[in-house]
Amino acid sequence: MMRPPSCDKLQLKRGPWTEEEDAKMLAYVSKHGTGNWTAVPKRAGLKRCGKSCRLRWTNYLRPDLKHESFTAQEEELIIKLHAAIGSRWSIIAQQLHGRTDNDVKNYWNTKLRRKLMDRGIDPVTHKPFSQILADYGNIGGFSRSGNRNGSIYKDLKTAFMRKADPYAFLTTTTTTTIAAARPLLPPPQSTSPSFPNNSLSSKSNAGNNSLDLLTQLQAITTLVTEASSRNYNPEQISPDFFSQISSSSSSDVAQAVSPEPFSWRDFLLEEAFTQGDHAQEEKETHLGISSNTRPAITAHNKSQTIAGVDHPEGNGQIESAPLSSDSSFVEAMLGQERDTFMDFPDLIMEELLSS
DNA sequence: AAGGTCACCAACCGCAGCTCA
DNA sequence: TTGAGCTGCGGTTGGTGACCT
Incomplete structure (x- = not known):
């Protein structure tokens, strides 16, 4: 009710x-x-x-809010953080002084998503569309029975070839995140994952192929993250890091990963971290950030909001990470993804074959 | 000029976690 | 221990203005 x-x-x-x-x-x-x-x-x-x-x-x-347009710097930070943690708007907003989660969310949905798509990048996975297509091709190639799985690649390709809007199949729905897609999957402890009824194994919806494809894409992406989380090595990531993320996590996260502990890896996406890895590593080494010393993500952030609310005139009391691409927060996260991502095509194959 | 469409964003919804009696 | 109330959060809706046909 x-x-x-x-x-x-x-x-x-x-x-x-x-x-x-x-x-x-x-x-x-x-x-x-x-x-x-x-x-x-x-x-x-x-x-x-x-x-x-x-x-x-x-x-x-709130007096500490910025009302002017987002800067290019803020934009880039949002994209990076979204690639790392998905639509955790409150956490992302906490890294942008003077911005609210609503601001960031709206900006993402109205501007950044489209901007990424214009660059040929899927805003959900942050992977180039070409790579997604290639991955679909691999998956589809494993199907010998001519069932729905085998037709994914063809359908997706068809969707991409549409002249009017090659990305329409991704934009016809509202914002979708990996996290949001996760509940569609069987419980994590399941040893024999299968696709949900409304995704890969579902009958094709002839009247709404785009949505069907999107669902399938979500399922694939979700499966990738599911598979990757099985290789999770807790020693690689600071416990503080997880506890902070977990404690402020949204309901979908808690729901999706139970009874396993929340895994940061669930949101890790490859593409945003493939560039500048070595430079980042050097920088991180230089800064002395290790897996055990990487700062917790929001230790000060809740107090930031509270400070802003409880002391309306006291702007000076609001502590926030500096808006900088090399803030400790970003350093921490960018350092995490690099060594925790997975060989997803192989894992997809394993999952598909075992299902 | 008028109607339709799109983009933007403030506001709302409902769920879940937290706190406290 | 439990349940009510409060709060935080992400997703979604709807009003409005700009732009297009």
């Missing part, structure tokens, strides 16, 4: 905020700070639900 929207219960106001409401919120918060958001609207004289107030404050009114 669906939970009724909380704001509906009391017939509270919804929709865009007025200047008057903003002024009330600002006045209240500057005087009392935040906390106990359910009480805020009543105390501030607003006919809004607490959740709405919290969002308005967090995403718009």
Whole structure:
């Protein structure tokens, strides 16, 4: 049974905020700070639900927010982080001073996804489309029975050859992440993975081939990460690193990996880290970052938000990683992926053959 | 000029984790 | 231990303005 929207219960106001409401919120918060958001609207004289107030404050009114356009530097950082951790917007936003998860998410969905596709890169996997096609070809080549698996490559190729929008099959749905695709798969402990009903083994939907292909692509990608996580070597990654990520992880992560511990590898994607590996390694060595000393990802980040909320006038209290491609956070992550990624084509083969 | 389409982004939804009585 | 309330989060929706036909 669906939970009724909380704001509906009391017939509270919804929709865009007025200047008057903003002024009330600002006045209240500057005087009392935040906390106990359910009480805020009543105390501030607003006919809004607490959740709405919290969002308005967090995403718009907070004094430490930047409202100008994203810079090229921020853009690159978002892309790198997305490649590393997927759509963990709150974590990504914490690395961009003055940006909210909503900002980053919107920017990704409206600008960066398209930009990556224009560059011939799949925004979900961060791999070149050509490589995805090649991988599909390999997978399809294993099928001798002429079943659905064997037709993937052909279908995908057909989709790519469409003149109007070669990437349409990737853009016809809303943002999809590997993490989101994971629940489609059998539990991780399953020794005999099989594709979900609505993906590789499903009947082709003649009227909606693009969506069918997308689902298949998700399943493949998911399978890759599933397979890769079996080679996970916990000694390679700092426990702190995982605990921080895990503790702030979204529901899909917790759901998908249970009962196994969360694995950073679930989100590791190859393409973003193939360039400059050696330089990165040297840099990392120079900085003294080892697998055991790599900084935890968000040790300060929760306090960052809290500081911003609890001390509305105290911008100076907000601690944030510097916006820099060589921030410790990025260093830490870029250092992780390199040595933990997998030989995925072989693993795909193994998974497919064993299913 | 009018209608349609697209892009952007603020706001909402619902789930899950956390806290505390 | 448990359940209610609060909060954080990612995904999604819908309003609005710009652009196109």
